Amino acid sequence: MKAPDSLFRRLLLWLLLPLLALGALMLVQAYLDARRTADRAFDRLLEASSQAIAEQVQWQDERLWLDLPPAALEMLATDAEERVFYALYDDDGEFITGNARLPGDPRSDDISGEAMYYDDVQWQDLALRQGVRRTRLEDWRQREGFEVRVAHTREGRERLTWRLFLGNMAYIGAMAVLAIAVLLLAVRSALRPLTRLRRAIRRRDPRTLAPLELPLPRELAELRETLNELLARMRRVRANQERFIGDASHQLRTPLAGLSARAELALRQDNPEVWRAALQAMQTTSASTARLAVQLLSLTRLNNPEATPELSALDLNDIARQAVRNAWNRCHRDGIDIGVDVCDSPVTIDGIDWQLEEALSNLIDNAGRYGATHITVRVNATPPELVVEDNGPGIPAEQRLLVLRPFHRGEESGDGSGLGLAIVDGIARTHGARLRLDDARHESGLCVTLRFPAPTPTETKQ
Amino acid sequence: MSLLLVEDDALLADTLGDALRLEGHDVVTIDDGDRAHDVLSLPDHGHELILLDLNLPGRGGLDVLATLRTHDGETPVLILTARGAVEDRVRGLDLGADDYLAKPFALDELEARVRALLRRHARGGPLQVGSLTFDSVTQRFTLDGESLALPPREQRLLTCLMSHAGEPVDKARLVQEAFADDAVGDNAIEVYIHRLRRRLRGSRIDLRTVRGLGYLLESS
Numbered sequence: 001m002k003a004p005d006s007l008f009r010r011l012l013l014w015l016l017l018p019l020l021a022l023g024a025l026m027l028v029q030a031y032l033d034a035r036r037t038a039d040r041a042f043d044r045l046l047e048a049s050s051q052a053i054a055e056q057v058q059w060q061d062e063r064l065w066l067d068l069p070p071a072a073l074e075m076l077a078t079d080a081e082e083r084v085f086y087a088l089y090d091d092d093g094e095f096i097t098g099n100a101r102l103p104g105d106p107r108s109d110d111i112s113g114e115a116m117y118y119d120d121v122q123w124q125d126l127a128l129r130q131g132v133r134r135t136r137l138e139d140w141r142q143r144e145g146f147e148v149r150v151a152h153t154r155e156g157r158e159r160l161t162w163r164l165f166l167g168n169m170a171y172i173g174a175m176a177v178l179a180i181a182v183l184l185l186a187v188r189s190a191l192r193p194l195t196r197l198r199r200a201i202r203r204r205d206p207r208t209l210a211p212l213e214l215p216l217p218r219e220l221a222e223l224r225e226t227l228n229e230l231l232a233r234m235r236r237v238r239a240n241q242e243r244f245i246g247d248a249s250h251q252l253r254t255p256l257a258g259l260s261a262r263a264e265l266a267l268r269q270d271n272p273e274v275w276r277a278a279l280q281a282m283q284t285t286s287a288s289t290a291r292l293a294v295q296l297l298s299l300t301r302l303n304n305p306e307a308t309p310e311l312s313a314l315d316l317n318d319i320a321r322q323a324v325r326n327a328w329n330r331c332h333r334d335g336i337d338i339g340v341d342v343c344d345s346p347v348t349i350d351g352i353d354w355q356l357e358e359a360l361s362n363l364i365d366n367a368g369r370y371g372a373t374h375i376t377v378r379v380n381a382t383p384p385e386l387v388v389e390d391n392g393p394g395i396p397a398e399q400r401l402l403v404l405r406p407f408h409r410g411e412e413s414g415d416g417s418g419l420g421l422a423i424v425d426g427i428a429r430t431h432g433a434r435l436r437l438d439d440a441r442h443e444s445g446l447c448v449t450l451r452f453p454a455p456t457p458t459e460t461k462q
Numbered sequence: 463m464s465l466l467l468v469e470d471d472a473l474l475a476d477t478l479g480d481a482l483r484l485e486g487h488d489v490v491t492i493d494d495g496d497r498a499h500d501v502l503s504l505p506d507h508g509h510e511l512i513l514l515d516l517n518l519p520g521r522g523g524l525d526v527l528a529t530l531r532t533h534d535g536e537t538p539v540l541i542l543t544a545r546g547a548v549e550d551r552v553r554g555l556d557l558g559a560d561d562y563l564a565k566p567f568a569l570d571e572l573e574a575r576v577r578a579l580l581r582r583h584a585r586g587g588p589l590q591v592g593s594l595t596f597d598s599v600t601q602r603f604t605l606d607g608e609s610l611a612l613p614p615r616e617q618r619l620l621t622c623l624m625s626h627a628g629e630p631v632d633k634a635r636l637v638q639e640a641f642a643d644d645a646v647g648d649n650a651i652e653v654y655i656h657r658l659r660r661r662l663r664g665s666r667i668d669l670r671t672v673r674g675l676g677y678l679l680e681s682s
Binding site for chain 2: 286290294321324325329339340341342376
């Protein structure tokens with residue numbers, strides 16, 4: 001799990017990040033709650049103390065006066081040893097008495113009533129919590145409003161806040177530790193089948209293509225099924241290859257046996273005529289064996305799903321011309337008339353040039369081998385087609401599917417390898433083209449058509 | 463000047479060497495890639511044609527070819543390979559080979575290619591196809607020992623066909639060669655070919671039509 005991108009890490013990251021964010025949010029919330037609770041508790045003291053003070057305000061000598069009851073201030077100084085302040089103001093905001101000129105209620109004077117007003121104030125570098133009570137003194141002589149302001153420093157509040165907060169924090173921390181532990185366990189247990197799968201694959205004999213059999217949770221079971229399908233396909237490919245290799249080795253062994261037998265026989269005799277005949281036979285056989293080897297190689301390469309080259313835009317006219325140019329010398333030597341019949345404008349398709357040339361070369365070769373004396377390679381534009389037409393014996397309709405199979409031969413007398421058309425078929429499939437075998441148009445003979453899918457619309461075609 | 467044959471299979475090297483010597487060439491044979499590389503990296507290796515196998519012990523044939531082409535773009539190279547696929551031919555030609563022959567091949571075919579390559583790369587020497595020769599210095603043709611006077615276009619056409627004797631030459635190529643920039647149709651070339659044929663009539667030189675492709679000059 002040390003890989004730079006591990007599922008374990010990814011899961012953990014995505015689960016832990018929100019958890020941490022949530023934890024941080026809870027801590028902030030806990031602190032604010034603790035503070036609010038502490039404030040509410042201590043504000044009660046401010047209220048009680050201001051009440052006690054207000055009750056002692058009297059009318060004396062034509063003005064308001066206060067005899068401060070000591071208990072009123074004592075209740076504000078808890079065992080945290082806060083500093084305590086009070087002040088009495090009249091209706092006009094004039095300081096009457098007190099031990100500090102506290103800032104008071106900044107709200108407009110119109111708001112009155114018995115409600116207490118609390119706020120946090122800064123007074124002479126001290127952070128204070130202040131309570132302001134507006135009330136009035138009423139008797140038969142006078143009706144006079146006044147304000148009692150009491151305040152104390154925050155030590156007691158902070159101590160309570162901190163105590164409440166610590167209690168909450170321990171609770172949240174315990175929850176977090178528990179959650180992370182459960183998370184780790186969950187992720188680990190969720191990923192354990194993956195480890196099992198990996199081990200099962202690693203333990204396998206690299207040569208076996210048997211399906212994987214182990215119980216897995218659903219998501220991984222799908223992966224296992226996909227792997228098994230792949231393995232099944234590979235089994236089929238391998239069976240195919242084994243059959244092909246068997247055929248191929250048989251096909252190669254037979255002419256080699258012939259060659260060596262022929263040479264042995266010729267060496268037993270002393271007649272140059274016999275040698276000459278043997279040499280000629282051996283030349284023919286070795287040439288066709290060599291060709292067989294070449295074709296086996298190209299068929300193997302075509303059937304190799306790992307090596308599919310990229311298709312690129314090409315002109316069928318060029319392919320046809322090049323194939324005929326390549327084949328001309330050989331055909332000319334064998335007395336075969338070969339020609340090409342191309343379109344006036346380019347016929348563009350997506351394909352692999354060397355494969356198409358190889359297909360044409362195989363078709364031309366086949367035609368010549370089976371007795372054609374006149375071969376035409378034609379290009380059609382719509383739909384894009386490569387056609388090889390000859391005047392040879394042709395192939396009966398019922399055999400046309402069979403001849404596409406490797407090592408099948410149209411007639412046993414021919415000296416072909418039986419691979420030519422299989423190769424062409426393979427190339428056609430690579431190109432998504434349809435391979436059709438018909439009678440030639442005008443005379444006896446075979447007409448092989450490779451019909452390509454229409455080119456992609458971006459390409460211009462006249 | 464000699465031909466250099468780089469081929470590691472002893473039987474094939476001996477046979478090809480003998481066949482080419484019978485044709486009257488000097489042949490030097492090398493059987494591994496590293497030695498071929500050493501010889502061909504010399505600025506003046508002294509070979510007029512190189513027959514190069516691709517699958518060599520030591521350095522591969524394509525490597526040798528690439529080295530040669532870094533300093534020598536002239537000497538013709540004919541690639542011989544058992545890999546066979548057209549794919550390899552394309553790679554070889556891209557690297558600067560002049561022709562390509564897949565094993566197995568007929569000796570006839572090899573000899574014809576060698577002749578064609580030597581003819582095409584003859585430096586200033588006379589072109590010769592059978593009894594037809596062209597002296598590039600005097601710009602004069604000789605057919606069966608007699609001088610053959612040709613108008614300029616026919617002369618350019620015949621020179622082009624002679625330098626590619628034995629292989630089909632595209633009509634388009636001939637049009638470009640004979641008429642240069644004049645925009646004439648493919649059909650005009652047929653008139654000139656017809657005239658050339660009349661002039662060659664009675665000799666052993668054939669000017670053949672390759673259906674749909676072009677023309678080919680050969681000595682029968």
